[in-house]
Amino acid sequence: MPLREDQIKALANETRIEILRILDRPMEHFSHQESADPEESGVCVQLIAEHFGVSQPTMSRHIELLKRADFISAKRQQKWTYCLRNEAALADYASWLKESLKIRDI
Numbered sequence: 001m002p003l004r005e006d007q008i009k010a011l012a013n014e015t016r017i018e019i020l021r022i023l024d025r026p027m028e029h030f031s032h033q034e035s036a037d038p039e040e041s042g043v044c045v046q047l048i049a050e051h052f053g054v055s056q057p058t059m060s061r062h063i064e065l066l067k068r069a070d071f072i073s074a075k076r077q078q079k080w081t082y083c084l085r086n087e088a089a090l091a092d093y094a095s096w097l098k099e100s101l102k103i104r105d106i
Contacts, residue, residue: 002070007093010069015052016062020071022051023085035080042075042082069093 010016022029026038030047049059063083066072070089074081097103 002068002089004093004096006065007069007071010065010071013062013065015054016066018052019048019062019066019083020085020090022048023072023083036077036082041077042073042084045074045081045083048083 023043026033026043029051030038030043033044033047035044036042045059045063046056048063049056052059063072063074063081066083067074070086071093072083073086074083076082
C-alpha cells in the first residue's frame with residue numbers, strides 16, 4: 001500500500017495531474033502510438049514526454065512519483081515503458097481524502 005504522503009506529493013504538481021488526465025483518455029491523445037494499443041497496454045513514456053515537451057528523463061521522474069503513489073502502473077516491453085492509470089488506487093485516494101477532510105455531499 002502506498003504512503004498517503006507519496007500520494008499527496010504526486011498530486012502536488014500540475015504536470016503529474018495532467019498526466020493522469022491524459023491517461024484517462026489515451027486514444028484521444030495517443031492514437032498515433034503504433035507499438036501497442038494505448039488503452040490496453042498503456043502509453044509509452046517517450047510519447048508522454050513529447051506531449052509535454054520535456055525530456056524523457058524529466059518525464060521519468062514524474063512517472064516514478066506517480067508509480068510510487070500507485071496512481072499508475074508501468075510495464076516494460078522490450079525497450080519501451082508503457083503507463084496505465086490505476087483506477088482503484090485513484091478511487092481509494094479520493095475516498096480517503098473525502099473522509100479525512102469530512103467533505104460533505106451538497
